[in-house]
Amino acid sequence: MIKICSFFCLPIEEQRIGPVYSIANSYPRNVGKVHGKVKCLVPPWDAVKAFKNGQIGQEEFTARYREHLKKNWREVKKWLDSLSPRDELYLCCWETEGFCHRILVAKLIRHFRPDLEVRLT
DSSP: OEEEEEGGGOOOGGGOOSOEEEOSSOOOGGGOOOOEEOGGGSOOHHHHHHHHTTSSOHHHHHHHHHHHHHHTHHHHHHHHHHOOTTOOEEEEESOOSSSOHHHHHHHHHHHHOTTSOEEEO
């Protein structure tokens, strides 16, 4: 199962089932071991900053993120193809509530890999 959540919603390290990967530009130091970053899923920083500053809305952020995924499709597809239904892992970013690109990542995985179980929190 692929669990997509905020770093701050992760179970304590001893209770995690599977590795933790960042889908953000950075990650907090106090979350325990992070096994790496899925770079092709990290949104462009200018879009994140513009969204957080209220310069763009959810619709524009979504359009920019989708364009980012298209531009990096070869990497995205390779990553999607590397996943197995037996995989247990976490994909994490900073946002704790409200709209976040995690929603878009979950939709992406569900669309292109319907054989995978995805839990979005």
